[in-house]
Amino acid sequence: MAKNHLIGLVLGTEEDWPSAFESIVRRLNGPIDHDGESHALLTERVTYEPFDLRAIPRHALVIDRLAHWYTLSREWLKKVALMDDVYLLNNPFTFQAMTKHSAYCAMMRLGLKVPETWMVPHKVPPDDPRFPDMSKRYNLPFDLQQVAAQVGYPLFMKPFDGGAWVGVTRISDPQQLGANYDESGERLMHLQAAVDGFDVFARSLSIGAETLVVHFDPDRPMYDRYQVTHDFLTPELGAEVIAIGTLINAFFRWEFNSCETLIKNGEVYPIDYANAAPDLALTSLHYYFPWAIKSLVKWSVFCTVTDRKMRIDQDMDRYFAIGDDPDLSYEEKLGRYQAMAEDYFETERYHEFCGKHLPEIDEVTVEYIASPEFDALLVDTVRSTFPESEQPQFVEHYRGLLGAWVTDQA
Ligand SMILES: Nc1ncnc2c1ncn2[C@@H]1O[C@H](COP(=O)(O)OP(=O)(O)O)[C@@H](O)[C@H]1O
Ligand SMILES: [Mg+2]
Secondary structure, eight states, rough: OOOEEEEEEEEOOOHHHHHHHHHHHSSSSSSSEETTTTEEEEEEEOOOOOOTTTOOOOOSSEEESTTTTOOOOOOOHHHHHHHOEEESSHHHHHHHOOOHHHHHHHHHTTTOOOOOOEEOOSOOOOTTTTTHHEEEEEEOOOOOOHHHHHHOOSSSEEEOOOTTTTTTTOOSSSHHHHHHHHHTTTEEEEEEOOOOSEEEEEEEEEETTTTEEEETTTSOGGGEEOOOOOOSSSSHHHEEEEEEEHHHHHHTOSEEEEEEEEEEEEEEEEEOOEEEEEEEOOHHGGGGGGHHHHHHHHHHHHHHTOOOOEEEESHHHHHHEEEEESSSSSHHHHHHHHHHHHHHTTHHHHHHHHHOTTTHHHHHHHHHTTTTHHHHHHHHHHHHHOGGGGHHHHHHHHHHHHHHHHHHHE
């Protein structure tokens, strides 16, 4: 009898990647034999309802794309992590605690080239009756222009805990700074030196032990930001971007995250990497969508079948010991972090496992992407994303990109 592993999907409104994920799992060739046992994978969409804190969940692993905005699911995830050892992508204990600000701080200490960043007090203070008295005693008057002068223009003003470009502005002079600060209201903001005139924007998407680095163009509309170009980085820079992404993920225990780096004159500047539960939409990822779904399936199978344990506790001191060592160069630090990250993700064992137990996954994914089943999903996704008049053009656009991916796999 095969041992069943149930993979739960915690979802909001999306239909594209969950359908693709379910189809690929269904198309895999039967149970997997590992360590003398036979393992079968099943998927199920998690529904939200009252729950007994002592209830025992049926899931072995849960992939979450909802908990960042729906607290019921978030608290259910915390319960199943703490009480039931359910494996989570991602672990809410880490990503809830880790704003962009905390991630900047940790990565600065580890020696990454985070641009100069300052935090400034709220323009409009928190609405609390105790604030005026506290503030009179302890809030020092400050000169915003002076802070900006230390950071240097141009700079970016952005929320310390932001996402999705909300409230992010590029500021080129003191007048604009004043106006944008006034608009920031109750949001706590960073001022960050701009990496201006960068050569490349590289966005890396990480799923478990794998990271894909894509050339990203932030000035294009949403559907056209991921560029289908290869060799846009030298092998050394490509490896550095991957090392940075895997370090961040291993450090925070994020297994499903994206990292944004700007590359200028051969230096890699990470600017945004607390993006746990990243966008997986077919309409954003297009050519890279099959890679993402396949990697998600592989990592889920690896974790459940090998009974990998999720680690809730972090291991920051071991990383800081390297970051704090004045005798190590940037390159030496990255090398050491990478070894620790590969150890954390069991990278070698993962690749061996996939070679041995999922040899058909590449072929299964190509067959699925080339199938009428996937084409129907593509058409539905375009219909639910774009206005009617633009749908025919976008259906062809995405068919072209996914067709090119299928051709490139041959
Ligand atoms: N220091 C910077 N230098 C250059 N561009 C930046 C910098 N910070 C942010 N940006 C631009 O602003 C965008 C949004 O900022 P980001 O830090 O990624 O916030 P969010 O979490 O909202 O995505 C980035 O994708 C990039 O195009
Ligand atoms: Mg960003």
